[in-house]
Amino acid sequence: MNLILFGPPAAGKGTQAKRLVVAHNMVQLSTGDMLRAAIASGSELGQKVKSIIDTGGLVSDDIVIDLIKTNLPAAEAAGGAIFDGFPRTVAQAEALDAMLAERDSTIDIVVRLKVDDNALVERIEKRFAEQGRSDDNPESYKVRLAAYNAQTAPLLPYYATQGKLVEVDGMGSVEEVSARIEAALSEHVS
Numbered sequence: 706m707n708l709i710l711f712g713p714p715a716a717g718k719g720t721q722a723k724r725l726v727v728a729h730n731m732v733q734l735s736t737g738d739m740l741r742a743a744i745a746s747g748s749e750l751g752q753k754v755k756s757i758i759d760t761g762g763l764v765s766d767d768i769v770i771d772l773i774k775t776n777l778p779a780a781e782a783a784g785g786a787i788f789d790g791f792p793r794t795v796a797q798a799e800a801l802d803a804m805l806a807e808r809d810s811t812i813d814i815v816v817r818l819k820v821d822d823n824a825l826v827e828r829i830e831k832r833f834a835e836q837g838r839s840d841d842n843p844e845s846y847k848v849r850l851a852a853y854n855a856q857t858a859p860l861l862p863y864y865a866t867q868g869k870l871v872e873v874d875g876m877g878s879v880e881e882v883s884a885r886i887e888a889a890l891s892e893h894v895s
């Protein structure tokens with residue numbers, strides 16, 4: 706099974722991805738985590754993307770597509786990929802479809818986590834206070850939300866047309882959301 710966790714920044718994708726990893730023996734492919742690891746390592750890639758990420762912009766499609774291409778085979782070999790924070794643009798979604806097709810594989814389900822705007826702001830403020838992630842400050846978050854609305858939300862009709870989009874209420878506790886995702890998977894993925 707290959708699954709996309711879809712939703713605005715701070716919707717809970719990373720948290721739910723980690724629970725799915727445990728429950729289904731899948732591998733989380735988070736481009737955000739990969740990029741942060743590159744920054745932490747001080748690599749050339751990390752130096753290139755740091756200021757873009759800190760200010761809330763999107764890294765170029767080529768960079769994130771490459772990261773996914775490198776990590777996809779191991780994820781599929783292990784039982785499937787959970788895409789978290791990727792794809793974020795239509796170009797990324799098309800590249801993902803092409804690279805899966807080349808492997809005779811496909812996306813099985815796109816789970817959209819729906820969270821109220823007010824709750825998103827509360828979550829991001831809490832995470833900033835607790836973790837101090839450099840792109841969780843209010844200015845960068847505004848840019849990230851704008852990027853989501855302008856470039857990522859158009860993927861909803863892209864996956865709806867393919868019949869793969871399932872909406873899940875992302876409000877409430879981690880456990881409640883997790884239970885809803887599991888119910889959606891049982892219903893929609895054979």
Ligand SMILES: Nc1ncnc2c1ncn2[C@@H]1O[C@H](COP(=O)(O)OP(=O)(O)O)[C@@H](O)[C@H]1O
Binds near residue numbers: 791
């Ligand atoms: N698929 C992607 N395309 C472009 N930029 C990305 C992508 N994934 C991550 N990034 C960069 O990394 C930042 C953090 O991403 P992520 O950890 O997924 O944050 P969140 O889930 O809170 O939105 C993004 O704001 C963006 O700068």
